[in-house]
Amino acid sequence: MQPILPRVFGGRATGLTLAAMPVSVVLIAVALLSAACGGKSEEAPPPAAVTNPVDPATAGAITGVVKFEGKAPAAQPITMDSDSYCEKQPRNTIESVVVGEGSGLQNVFVYVKDGLGNRVFPVPSTSVVLDQKGCRYAPHVLGVQVGQTLEIASSDDTLHNVHAVPQQNREFNMAHQLAGIKHTHVFSTKEVMVPFKCDVHKWMNAFVGVLDHPFYAVTAGNGRFELKGLPPGTYTVEAWHEKLGTQTQTVTIGEKQTSDVAFTFKS
């Protein structure tokens, strides 16, 4: 037997009159077909697009590096034996503290926490993709804007549930029973960070930073990041790490200026 339908959120039951039934049946059928190919989970209409208030002629940038001080923890292998499909995947290690080249700390979410005033930024029309691949979330840390579409996909030929447990936004839990299935979700409120987990596979987790502006980045393997296109001003920049906590720094940039900043986390 084939699965009936993935779960769709945000739906609302409506009363149907007999006269409206044929149209309703068609609409329901279309909705069901649409849901069978994926689902959409939307919390609120995205804010109206406005002209980017940043003048490209004066925009600057903040670049920097996040480093890990001390002895880097040994990479812990993930035991995936609770699912024979996952067990066959390439051996992976826990991603909570990943130290790379030059003691750079990977998977740190760096963003402008304060200093943008009441500017309103346009919502990107492109989606951000969170995939389930090899029984892991990829990427492990990512950012998305309020109103932007987060596309949650599965490349795995096993069952996953995508369970987001935010504090400010609405919690959701989606069934992903097929490889190739996709759901989309739109967050309505900024929140750093929204944890994602899979209750089927305990080791699977990801963190999504939801912001009302585009000035965020996730550190690469060498710990480096770049926040481009910032208007001149003084900003509070925060670096968030899932295990090591947060750090903030105040950074001032002038017209067309690039300021460099460094964060250091200790074990």
Add this chain to the structure above:
Amino acid sequence: MALRLYTRFVALSTAVLIFAGGLVTSTGSGLSVPDWPNTYGWNMFTFPLEKMVGGIRFEHSHRLIASTVGFLILVLAIWLWRAEPRQWVRRLGYLALAAVITQGILGGITVLWYLPDPISIAHASLAQIVFCLTTAIALFTSRGWARTGALAPDDSMLRKLTVATTAWIYVQILIGATMRHTGAGSAIPDFPLAFGHVIPPHWDAKIAIHFAHRVGALIATALILATTGHVFYHHRRRGELLRSSMLLLVLLSAQITLGALTVLTWDGRIHYIINSLHVVTGASVLVTSLVLALRAHRSSFAAVRQSDAAVGRVPPESPAIGGGPARLVPPTPHAPPAGPNRTGARA
């Protein structure tokens, strides 16, 4: 005979269900199946076995076992309705059926609402009530219950002690369920001390819940020791009381050991098994205490029956076959004739 065996089987299956539920919570698998009553879109009973991976193994197995136990209790209620002469026992069967149906609905709601603490705690607490009901039915339909009858001891102190003990064990289980579902199980990481002290040096809500469970365990232990000590001292010749008391002590020892191991093996690979055994052993302590309490009240059941017999509402009790509040038969000659199974002297 068949009904007696069946009631015991149902009670045992309820214990298995509680263990399966404990596994779901201990492994954090409660939301591994996002939909309900379906499982990933499949009908629950046609979900392919090969798809039972990771946390789904625990959650889906729990649903299947719960459905089976629900069906068993439905059969039990029908069987009691057809064959049990005592109306109050039949009503217990209906009550067990209503409780297990409510339990299933609570289980579904807690999944669909992402495990809200109050619903999850209510689900855990009602599970204990279902286990108490199935165990009580097994006791009331047992030969031992019928045999004891008017020979049962009339000891008001024992009655008070057993009621207090049973009630407190239930409260203690409620605190334990609150601790599990609020994630307070690891709030105090050491045992028997708390952060190296007798009293925790710092407090938050989770530490308070965890510590309350430990204090509750001490009170439950004291009450059980007082109850069983009373039985050993005053009723050592009453086999049915002695056996329950000894079992209660064995289960208490196991439960304290499992509670300690639950804390000490928190990050271990077998933690979820130990934690689940702690849950089901706690439930077993509760129903054993309940059985002791009901046996301590056996003379009250018999007294009610003798009183009824005195006014001609039921046949007088024979100590050889026991007594109890059987279904009342109107003394008037116009009363409709009761069926052969509905006027039995057993109570």
